[in-house]
Amino acid sequence: MPETSSDSGLFMFWGFKKMAAVDDMTTESMAIPRPLSIAPMLDWSDRHFRYFFRLISRRVLLYTEMVTTSALLHGDREKLLDYSCEEKPLALQLGGDDPKKLAECVRIARDYDYDEVNLNVGCPSDRVQSGRFGACLMAKPQRVADAVHEMKKVSSIPVTVKHRIGIDGLEGYDDLADFVRIVLEGGCDRFIVHARIARLSGLSPKENRSIPPLRYAQVYRLKNDFPQSLIDINGGVTTLQQVLSHLEHVDGVMVGRAAYGHPYAFSLADQVIFADCAPQKSRGRIIEAMAEYLDRQLTESSTSVHKIINPMLNLFKGKPAARSWRRFLSENIHKSSDPVGLLLDSVKIIPAQVLQEVSTFSTP
Numbered sequence: 075m076p077e078t079s080s081d082s083g084l085f086m087f088w089g090f091k092k093m094a095a096v097d098d099m100t101t102e103s104m105a106i107p108r109p110l111s112i113a114p115m116l117d118w119s120d121r122h123f124r125y126f127f128r129l130i131s132r133r134v135l136l137y138t139e140m141v142t143t144s145a146l147l148h149g150d151r152e153k154l155l156d157y158s159c160e161e162k163p164l165a166l167q168l169g170g171d172d173p174k175k176l177a178e179c180v181r182i183a184r185d186y187d188y189d190e191v192n193l194n195v196g197c198p199s200d201r202v203q204s205g206r207f208g209a210c211l212m213a214k215p216q217r218v219a220d221a222v223h224e225m226k227k228v229s230s231i232p233v234t235v236k237h238r239i240g241i242d243g244l245e246g247y248d249d250l251a252d253f254v255r256i257v258l259e260g261g262c263d264r265f266i267v268h269a270r271i272a273r274l275s276g277l278s279p280k281e282n283r284s285i286p287p288l289r290y291a292q293v294y295r296l297k298n299d300f301p302q303s304l305i306d307i308n309g310g311v312t313t314l315q316q317v318l319s320h321l322e323h324v325d326g327v328m329v330g331r332a333a334y335g336h337p338y339a340f341s342l343a344d345q346v347i348f349a350d351c352a353p354q355k356s357r358g359r360i361i362e363a364m365a366e367y368l369d370r371q372l373t374e375s376s377t378s379v380h381k382i383i384n385p386m387l388n389l390f391k392g393k394p395a396a397r398s399w400r401r402f403l404s405e406n407i408h409k410s411s412d413p414v415g416l417l418l419d420s421v422k423i424i425p426a427q428v429l430q431e432v433s434t435f436s437t438p
C-alpha cells in the first residue's frame with residue numbers, strides 16, 4: 075500500500091498524509107477540473123515513468139496504465155496497484171465491461187488512495203474487443219452508465235470515462251451526445267474525449283491514433299451542450315501553447331505520446347497552467363534526482379535498470395548531443411556494474427549550458 079499524500083501539489087513532496095476512507099460508504103465524490111493530465115499508456119505510464127514525469131510537473135494528473143478487471147481480480151494486486159506517494163495526484167484506469175466486477179476492483183483499489191478511477195472506453199485493440207470492453211463499449215452506453223453507477227457506490231473518489239468521439243457506425247455528433255447524456259445519468263464525474271473515431275476493424279491501435287482525423291470541434295461542441303459537465307480533450311497535443319488554446323473551450327487537456335516523446339516540453343506546466351510559482355527543475359537536476367531514485371530502486375527491489383532509464387531517454391529532445399546521450403545510455407547502462415555512476419557520468423556528453431537551462435514560455 076502506498077504512503078498517502080494530499081491531492082494538493084503544494085503538499086505532495088512533503089508527504090502530507092491523508093488517510094484513505096476504508097469503510098463502506100457513498101460520499102458524494104468531488105469532481106474537480108484537471109486542466110492538464112498525462113494519459114494512460116500501456117508499456118509507458120508505469121510507476122517509473124510517473125516518478126520521472128513528476129520531476130517535470132508536480133501538478134499534472136497522472137494516469138496508470140490500463141489494469142483489466144480480470145488481472146486485478148485474479149492477479150498480483152500489490153504489483154498492479156502499488157505506487158510511490160510522489161506520483162500523486164494519480165488516477166487508476168480500469169478496463170472491463172462487467173459493472174459488478176468493475177465495482178469490486180474499485181473497492182479493492184480503495185485502500186491505495188487513488189485520486190480518481192477511470193474507465194477505458196477508447197481502446198480499439200483486438201484483445202480488448204474480444205473482452206468486449208474498450209472502445210466497443212461506446213455502442214453500449216447504458217452498460218457504461220451502469221458500470222459508473224456501481225463503481226461510484228463503493229468509493230468516494232471521482233469516476234471518469236475516457237472515450238472516443240465515435241466508433242464504426244456511430245460516427246455522428248448525435249451518437250456522441252447520446253453516449254455522454256446516458257453515461258452522465260450513471261454519475262460520470264468527467265469525460266476525457268479522444269477526438270478521433272476508433273475504427274474497430276481494419277486499423278491497428280497505433281493506426282487508430284493517427285489515421286482517423288482529429289475533430290476537436292466535436293469535443294468543444296460537447297462542452298457547449300453539457301456546460302455543467304467536466305469535459306477534457308485528448309489527441310495530438312504536443313505543446314503548452316496548444317493546451318492553453320484548448321482550455322478556452324474545454325475543462326482539461328490530456329497529453330499522451332508527447333509526454334514521453336518530448337517530456338521537457340511540459341516543464342513549465344506548473345507555472346503556465348496551474349499558476350504554481352515553484353521553480354522548474356533543469357534537466358541536469360532531473361538526472362540527479364533520477365540517479366537517486368535508481369539507487370533506491372536497485373537497493374529495494376529487483377526492477378530492471380532499463381525500465382527506470384527508458385522514460386528519460388527523450389529528456390534532451392531537440393538539444394545538441396541528445397542522440398549520442400540516448401545511445402550511450404541505452405547501449406551501456408544494462409551492462410554496467412555501477413548504473414547510478416554511469417547515469418551521473420553520462421551528462422558529460424551534454425553541453426553544460428543545456429544541463430542547466432530551463433524553459434521559457436511565450437504566447438504566440
Ligand SMILES: Cc1cc2nc3c(=O)[nH]c(=O)nc-3n(C[C@H](O)[C@H](O)[C@H](O)COP(=O)(O)O)c2cc1C
Nearest residue numbers: 113114115116139140194268309310311329330331
Ligand atoms: C503506447 C500507448 C499505449 C496506450 N495505452 C492506453 C491505455 O492503456 N489506455 C487508454 O485509455 N489509452 C491508451 N493509449 C491512448 C492514449 O491514452 C491517448 O488517448 C492517445 O495516445 C491519444 O493521445 P496523444 O495524441 O496525445 O498521444 C495508449 C497510447 C499509446 C501511444
